[in-house]
Amino acid sequence: MASCYPRGRFGNLVPARSRPVQKKTLTSLFSDYLFRIPDYQRGYAWVKPHWLDFVQDVDGLVDEEVRGHYTGTVVVYRQDDADSTADVVDGQQRLTTSCLYLSLIARELVARGDRGYQRAVEAFLFAEGRCRLELNNDCKELFHDLLKHGRSNTTVLTPHGKRLVQALDFMTVHLHTQLQARGETAGDYLQALYNALTQKLHFTFYTIEEECEIGMTFELMNSRGKDLSVLELLKNYLMHWASRNGHKHGTAQALTATLNRSWKTIYGNLGTCTGNEDQCLRIAWTLYCSHSPKNWVGYKGFKESQYIPLRDFSLRNERETREFIVTFAEGLTEVSAEYARIVTPSAATTTPGELTWLTKIHHTGNIANFLPLLVSARKCRNDRSLAEDHYIELLRALEHYAYRVFLFDGRKSNTGTSRFNYLAYRMFHGKLDVAAVISEVYGMARYYSSDKGFKTWIGEPDNWYHYRYLLKYTLYEYELYLTEKEGKGHRAKIAWEDLKDSTLEHILPQTPAADSHWRDVWDAKNTELYLHDIGNLVLTHNNSNYRNFDFARKKGSAGSGYSYSNSDIRQERKLALFEDWTPLECEERRQTLVDWISTRWGSPYAVEAAPEAFAGDLDEDADE
Structure with a gap:
């Protein structure tokens, strides 16, 4: 099969079937396509x-009365036998934003009595009921609603959908601010804006007619420093590889189709979660290429000879490289699906036990370190090489690690990354069973957070209030424990998202009144010892309701309004069992909490704290 890139006199590849570059305005663009x-x-x-x-930029066209402004490039792909619809290869962000702003300006003009603009913008933005610019990734209907009505008729769930709404909101605020500032000339300003958008924004436009040219176009965009994510950069490089090398064996078209199909699925998966493309691609790199964090250099790492070389096939020949591209592209779709379910877990995409423990790991604020291992574990579970109960036990081990290493010991967020990536890689390729992984996770936790240090610190009163995040997580988990133990299937009455400083209550107040009962039962020594200790701290809905009242008033009685006795938070209601709050009661409660903490986050079974097999990796991470 002949290449669609004949070589020029200097050996460079030039597009064989691209139309001449043109300068177009928004009006001429939408008139033609x-x-x-x-x-x-x-x-x-x-x-x-x-x-x-x-x-x-648009305001500058109006205020400075310039004749035109170059705003960027629009590149489209259109087959000879296609209708007048063209696929946008480059320029979609600017075209989308231009349409949103134009629809907003037109609605404002119509609202001010210029009814002719309604027909004009209808003809400009729509053709037989469909948008002249149709978006992808489940945003087509949303974009139609925003252009037509200025609002969404459905709940917006995807990140790119939310950004569309936010863009329109931002431009609405900007426009109204400008109109208010311009006073009597606001109408003229609106008309000038409309003309500037439709006539003065200039685009460099050209069409490509061979699908394999898309790869070359993308590579050219990359070399010019376009603001692309690493996922886009990799896709562009792979399409360039297909266009350059695929023609030799007649595989360019099939490989391009595979890449397009995979990236469609990948973007669809990522659109359902709060994660990001770069993180997802790095996980795939870890599982398919190299587990060492030091080897990650962004998408450029894929271009190395041992992975996906463009020209130097000394380490991996063309056939092997092509097979790896297909394997990786299809594997990345699976990684993106598992990644999305992990970073944004829900009852619809996880099992009940999985949702419980993934949520806990998220609450620790340190899930990123575990992502490759979590993706690997989910893949093994889906392949039925990992049983559900073993998968849940792995999640428990990771939550244990997060609590002991990050929250309790305060280690850096990358602590253990090298070893976790190694475990993920080995499990992904079937070279390590889950029992060994779980044992290592607990061993790593003990290496960074010794049992002796853990027991010593929690064994004596200390300033837990200083370590707010640790305190909130511990008390919230205690509330979940009490609810599960005593609540007969009920849910906790306080949500994790609601926790803040005002939901932490000092039972002995920080500033008791001079004539209060507190002064009778608490001396200065015990006050200093216990005031900020976990034994004297409890979750509440709003601590301002208690202020510095005496214990009897805080305790209250059932049905008596805001009080410990009447609280729907179980740990708070347990305080009503005490007759008074003195150092004795505080110590009794702290011992109950310490016993529970020791059981909940103590080492579950004997393992070596720092097996020689991975001590080097751990020291490497600790030094980064």
Whole structure:
């Protein structure tokens, strides 16, 4: 099969079938074509700095009365036998933003009595009921609603959908601020804005007619420093590889189709979660290429000779490279699916036990370290090489590690990364069973947070209030424990998302009144010892309701309004069992908590604290 890139006189590849570059305005663009964002492209990605630059550029066209402004490139792919619809290869962010702003300006003009603009914008943005620019990744209907009505008729769930709504909100605030500031000239300003958007924004436009040219176009965009994510950069490089090397064996078209299909699924998966593309790709690199964090250099690492070389096939020949590309592209779709379910877990995508423990790990604030291992474990569970109960036990071990190493011992967030990645890689490739992984996780926890140090610190009163996050997590887990133990299936009455400083109550107040009962039962020594200790701290809905009242008033009685006795928080209601709150009662409660903490986060069974097999990896992470 002949290449679609004949060589020029200097050996460079030049597009064989691309139309001449043209300069177009928004009006001429939409007069000639209907545009579609392909599903394999990422969704809407612009954020506030991009929106601000855009509206300021348009304002400059109005205020400075310039004749035109170059705003970027639009590259489309269109087959000869296609209708007037073209796939946008480059320029989708700016086109999308332009349409949103134009619809907003037109609605404002219509609201001010210029009804002619309604027909004009209908013809400009729509054709026979469909948008002249159709978005991808489940945003087509949302975009239609925003252009047509200025609002969404459905709940917006995906990150790129939310960014569309946020973009319109931002531009709405900007426009109304400008209109208010311009007073009597606001109407003229609106008309000038409309003309500037439709006539003065200039785009460099060209069409490519061979699908394999897309790869070359992407690589050119990369070399010019386009603001692309590593996931986009890799896709562009792989499509460039397909266009350059695939023609030799007649595989360019099939490989391009595989890449497009995979990236469509990947972007769809990532659109359902709060994660990010770079993190997802790094996990795939860890599982398919190298588990050492030091070897991650972004998408450029994939171009090395041992992975996906473009020209130097000394370490991996073309056939092996092509097979690896297919394996990796299809594997990345699986990684993205598991990643999405881990970073944004829900009852619909996880089992009950999994949701419970994933949520706990999220609450520790340190899930990133575990992501490759979690993705690997989910993959093994899906393959039925890992039983559900063993998977849950692994999650318990990771939560234990997060509590002991990050929350209790205060280690850096990358602590253990090298070893976790190694365990993930070995498990992913079937070279390590889960029992060995679980044992190592507990051993790593003991290496960084010794049992002796753990028991010593919790054994004596200390300033838990200083370590707020540790305190909140511990008390919240205690509330979940009490609810499960005593609540007969009920849920905790306080949500993790509601926790803040005002939901932490000092039973002995920090500033008791001079004539209060507190002064009679608490001397200065015991006050200093216990005031900020966990024995004197409890979760509440709002500590301002208690202020520095005496214990009898805080305790209250059932049905008596805001009081310990009447609280729906179980650990708070347990305080009502005490007749008074003196150092004796405080010590009794702290001992109950310490016993529970020791059981909950103590080492579950004997393991070596620092097996020689991984001590080097751990020291490496500790030094980073």
